[in-house]
Amino acid sequence: MMQRVRLIALQVFVAVVAIGLWQLFTTVPIFGVIVLDPFFFSKPGDVAGQVFQWFAEGKIWRHLGITLTESLLAFVIGSLAGVLVGFWFARKPVIAAVFDPYVKMINALPRVVLAPIFTLWLGLGIWSKVALGVTLVFFIVFFNVYQGVKEVSPTVLANARMLGMSERQLARHVYWPSALSWMFSSLHTSVGFAVVGAVVGEYLGAAGGLGYLIQQAEGVFDVAGVFAGMVVLAAFVVVIDGVVSLVERRLLVWRPVAGETRS
């Protein structure tokens, strides 16, 4: 417990020092010069004020809601598609072999270049952002599920067969849990990418959302607004990551944690 308090104290200390230096360099002249021009770097106080104003006026909630909706939709649709296709490919090697070069091709493509296409197809609303997030999430989940099915221990598989499992039962009791465990272990990455897809999509053209907010502020050289958007986004991601950790702990109880395994 003491250790934990100390750790948190140190973590807060890092933030205080960083913000303190920022404040110092943007306000106090050192040898007669301001090191960081507030026009380009803003000031901690201004950024905090902007964040506070957004929350006080309540206008931030709409943008947060839009980004959250897009991220969730991208995550759910991308995961679902990734699980289904990954499972299908892993169980049908011929299909996997046929599609292999195309999967590699699309995965190698920087997804940002798809954003204009999605905007043309799906308009400026949330669905073009969801589509961008889906292309990111899909491949992470797809590769993990594919691997999960492929990497089932041959002994566990033989054991399942000897216990009398049919192909359907193998899928349900062996391949499926293994695939899901791989997917869950990549939950942090895939949720993170869902948010990236949403924000980048908003930034490139939207009528709402955190990415839109940052892009708007940038358009009028409102550096405090850009930083405030980043602060809100960072807090948003930390909260989501915390939720994912909770879900993960619940879903992967059967997994050994380092140092816990007995031999």
Add this chain to the structure above:
Amino acid sequence: MPAAAGAGNGQASAPAVALSDVTIDFRLLGRGTYTAVADASLRVADGEFVAIVGPTGCGKSTLLNVAAGLLMPSRGRVDIFGAPLAGLNRQSGYLFQAEALFPWKTALDNVAIGLEIAGTPWEDAQSRAERWLTRVGLAGFGGRYPHLLSGGQRKRVGLAQVLIRDPKILLMDEPFGPLDAQTRQIMGNLLLDLWSADRKAVLFVTHDLEEAIALADRVVIMSAGPAARIIGDWTVALARPRDISEVKLDRVFHDLHREIWHVLKAEVLKGYAQAEATS
């Protein structure tokens, strides 16, 4: 003589497992074939405990996989209770050497799964699994996931997982191999204890001659590979019930051990020489 009695039963009804002139070839990538086992014939009567001993890499596990139906022999035939084996051996339970439990299921669910997939109602399967966990000495451990059990405990769960289905034949591939010496003895006694309740036919593969003699009615010796053959078959004239640590002090045990080891030693050395030559 328990083995003689077993053989007597075997004549009345078909043997539980009958391997006749089984040869197993593996195709090597671009280098022809590798014959693992050649012309092996082996009979296990119903209720008989047979141990197969041989040097490492002699193909004894391969032979077991043929009896399980996990592997098709290249030549020869496999009969289970008089009927030729096609596909998996549904009348057998298989205890593996490596970790074979489902890591995402609790100990209880691991034991119950065999019944569940056979259509037993969930509650019934759970309560019977609970009883089996108690029988293997793991009462109260049902909620644990495999990674929170020790190696010996995992083997106990594996034993319960196989036996709850009440297979007529028990196939065991060096099941206690990875365990330490004391745990092996305890597990051996547990196995004999459970086996004596309803004598199933057992085919037990091991590289440990002492373990084989202590457990089995018959000890079968295989030669070093490639093209390993069965080169000896001894009846163990030790009374049952046995206690593994006590039985090892018996005169009969020592004489038999010396006799079999005399044959086995030559094969073990051959096996090492071949391993050296190929590496």
